[in-house]
Amino acid sequence: MTVHPLRLALVVRSAEPGRFATTVAAWFGRVVERRDDFxxxxxxxxxxxxxxxxxxxxxxxxxxxxxxxxxxxxxxxLKTAIDAVREPWYAKPVAFIVYGGRSRGLRAAEQLRLVFGELHAVTLRETLSFHQVPGCFTDDGEPTELGTAEAATALLDQLAWWARALRDARTTTPYPG
Incomplete structure (x- = not known):
């Protein structure tokens, strides 16, 4: 039996060159590409x-x-974009990568959990968070904080589990949203 890779949408506000989100998106994209399940x-x-x-x-x-x-x-x-989607969020797993100052973006993630809960999405507990400061990533685009690669793997492992479970559930039984 052939197992098809899970389709993973990485939603980013702007991936323009020189922006911090671009660095994080490029790194995370490389992490995902090394896996065969996405x-x-x-x-x-x-x-x-x-x-x-x-x-x-x-x-x-x-x-x-x-x-x-x-x-x-x-x-x-981002709120405008989330609201423009509505039903496709139903029974869909959503994970967060956030960044900011002292809070490392975690306040944004907590507020987004409330929004996605209202949209019947399943948010993951695991969250990747970064300080938006020089030195957070090397010149080669790799995170400098120890444990970041392992945290990304844990996030993707959980996301893969939820994505398979919810995809199978949506296939066999339409979500009653």
Whole structure:
């Protein structure tokens, strides 16, 4: 029996060169590409029209949202994008990669858990978080903090489990959302 890779949407606010999100997205993309259980779809909200977003999320078996923390929350453009999707979020696993100042973006992740709960999505406990400071990544685009690679593996392992379980459940029994 052939096992198809899980489709993983990496939703990022902007992957423009020189932005911190770009560094994190590129590193995480390399981590995902080293695995054979995921096929990555980079969804850059700066270039993906909102009208296309529901189909991209619907095609995904799991989603990782990469976002900064702004003013103890997440950016408004991200909320607009989330709200533009609605039903494709139902029974979909969502993980977070966040960054910011002292809180490392964790306040944004906690608020997003509330939003995705309302959308019937399943959020993962494991979260990757970074200080947005020089020296957080090497010049080669690798994280400097010990344990980051292991944390990414734990996040992806859990995301793969939830993505398979929920994909199988959605296939056999439509979600009653």
């Amino acid at each position: 096929k990555l779809d980079l969804v850059d909200l700066a270039t993906t029209p909102l009208i296309d977003l529901p189909a991209r999320i619907a095609e995904a078996d799991g989603v990782v949202v990469l976002t900064p923390e702004y003013n103890h929350a997440y950016p408004g453009e």
